[in-house]
Amino acid sequence: MAETTIFSKIINGEIPCEKLHEDELCLAFNDIASQAPVHFLVIPKKPLVSLCECLEEDRDLLGHLLLIGKNIAKSKQLKNWRTVINTGEESGQTVFHLHIHFLAGRKMSWPPG
Template sequence: MLFRKLTNHSKVLFYVTRFINFKPNTFVAMSSEVDKAQSAYKSKSTIFDKIISKEIPADIIFENEKCMAFNDVNPQAPVHFLVIPKKQIPMLDDASEGDQSILGELLLTAKTLAKQRCPDGYRLVINNGKQGCQSVYHLHIHIIGGRQLNWPPG
């Protein structure tokens, strides 16, 4: 009986908090990223293509002929930047053997910049597909650091 009352109370509390849109910040961020990933799709042009072509501004921290790095607009840690290839590769699953030099360049660039900005350690993240929470279909590496990170991440 008590369990049923608590269960019903929890359901009411759940619906009330949903109704007034009260959610902890981390849940809101995670939920909105999941929502973005679930509604994202592969397209010919992405926001990252517009950053590469300088159609929209970004806080660019590195650029060469193969890749670009810029600070994330919604950082999840004191240091959070992205490294992207200039070639449009929608997701890691779409990379081919011919992309080996680009993939290597992405990792080496990520390592070099991360060591400069996060001398005590960092995490590399590649989201791949909807369940991997990929919200922009242009391959990118998240570099996160500047604080003690937790494990497991997901």
């Protein structure tokens, strides 16, 4: 089982967020440590630490997270954005609850890190 994280506290309503979407599978909200003019997160309510923990049974959940993010991006009239999933500390993951970053509103450079 995943440890208690800031994201699990947000899911449980213990910490407020600027909610963009919520359903039975996920929650999306604006990132408080924004790295771009538009920066929101989509997180599963299922307590997965990272992609490393995902199983075949999580296939539909992972697709759902991406489609929800795409729908939010489209609702913001975005035509370009970057999606990022950090997996593990060396990749830059700081909250150990799976989450997808959606970043937009500025030109992105490559490589990102």
